[in-house]
Amino acid sequence: MIRVTFQGSEETRTVEAADGARLLDVAQADGQPLEGTCDGDMACATCHIIVDPADFARLPPPSEEEEELLDLAYNATRTSRLACQIRLTEVLRTLTVKVP
Numbered sequence: 001m002i003r004v005t006f007q008g009s010e011e012t013r014t015v016e017a018a019d020g021a022r023l024l025d026v027a028q029a030d031g032q033p034l035e036g037t038c039d040g041d042m043a044c045a046t047c048h049i050i051v052d053p054a055d056f057a058r059l060p061p062p063s064e065e066e067e068e069l070l071d072l073a074y075n076a077t078r079t080s081r082l083a084c085q086i087r088l089t090e091v092l093r094t095l096t097v098k099v100p
């Protein structure tokens with residue numbers, strides 16, 4: 001299990017996710033406001049989240065395609081990622097992300 005903390009504008013919630021789960025699915029199951037319109041085809045950036053700087057380096061790096069899309073995302077920061085591209089693995093143990 002991986003403990004994922006979502007920091008929203010109004011509340012912070014921590015949920016448990018299974019090994020191998022996609023962050024977008026975990027967020028949507030928790031009711032987080034991530035549209036994920038293209039469902040992982042890297043065509044929308046509506047799944048943009050901001051990873052806690054302490055956790056960012058522990059994730060596998062984004063692909064070039066993901067980085068290009070992030071350049072277009074509203075309010076993107078240096079630790080922005082697309083939730084549809086993040087697979088949660090046991091080695092992470094915990095992950096904290098901000099839902100912009």
Ligand code: FES
Nearest residue numbers: 036040044045084
């Ligand atoms: Fe569209 Fe992630 S769901 S880019």
